[in-house]
Amino acid sequence: MNRSDLPELRAQLVGYSARLLSDGLAVGSAGNISVRLGEIIAITPSGIRYDEMRPADVCLVTLDGAQLPGDGEPTETPSSETPMHLAIYAATDAAAVVHTHSPEVIALSATRPELPAIHYAITALGGPVRVAPYVRFGSDSLAAAAVTALDGRAAVILRNHGAVTYGRDLAEAYERAVLLEWLARTYRLALSYGEPATLSPAELDEVAAETRRRRYGERRGPQASS
Ligand SMILES: [Zn+2]
Numbered sequence: 466m467n468r469s470d471l472p473e474l475r476a477q478l479v480g481y482s483a484r485l486l487s488d489g490l491a492v493g494s495a496g497n498i499s500v501r502l503g504e505i506i507a508i509t510p511s512g513i514r515y516d517e518m519r520p521a522d523v524c525l526v527t528l529d530g531a532q533l534p535g536d537g538e539p540t541e542t543p544s545s546e547t548p549m550h551l552a553i554y555a556a557t558d559a560a561a562v563v564h565t566h567s568p569e570v571i572a573l574s575a576t577r578p579e580l581p582a583i584h585y586a587i588t589a590l591g592g593p594v595r596v597a598p599y600v601r602f603g604s605d606s607l608a609a610a611a612v613t614a615l616d617g618r619a620a621v622i623l624r625n626h627g628a629v630t631y632g633r634d635l636a637e638a639y640e641r642a643v644l645l646e647w648l649a650r651t652y653r654l655a656l657s658y659g660e661p662a663t664l665s666p667a668e669l670d671e672v673a674a675e676t677r678r679r680r681y682g683e684r685r686g687p688q689a690s691s
């Protein structure tokens with residue numbers, strides 16, 4: 466991707482922001498989304514309701530947090546969680562980051578130390594998802610806590626706050642946010658029956674290996690026939 470992809474990326478960010486509302490992953494202007502474009506991060510603005518956000522409102526910052534001018538439009542203030550997004554880009558191979566205030570993960574965060582593996586789909590997030598300690602929104606300490614709890618994972622739950630997922634593109638990061646909320650809901654349902662059985666690290670490793678094998682097969686298929 467290069468800078469000529471920016472208009473498309475701005476439109477994508479607005480589209481996925483609207484989905485945060487319709488999928489119940491945030492309300493009002495809560496949560497935020499960013500995409501990496503080389504040395505530039507495009508991120509949703511602070512304090513603009515998602516149902517009022519326009520592509521021109523999307524902000525651009527450098528990897529060290531300096532805001533870049535927009536393309537001639539008045540420039541909005543980048544999301545208050547920009548430090549957390551930047552810390553995740555610095556620490557991982559993320560190409561997109563989604564931060565939600567979704568009710569199932571927030572409820573879990575207030576009562577549990579992690580989201581355990583009660584369904585094998587959690588391997589798409591790297592395994593059981595940790596709950597990072599509570600730190601005030603928008604702080605560098607929250608960014609550090611999120612990065613620490615992300616180790617080996619593509620998702621983290623922020624205690625009494627929300628969740629963050631990342632991916633190789635915006636679609637993957639967003640799908641992971643939806644999956645995380647679904648897993649938290651499923652765990653809550655299981656708890657209503659009693660103490661749920663969870664999958665062992667060996668069982669999760671087996672799932673991850675099989676998923677890799679099948680993906681490899683998919684990639685090989687078309688090449689082998691061409
Ligand atoms: Zn937040």
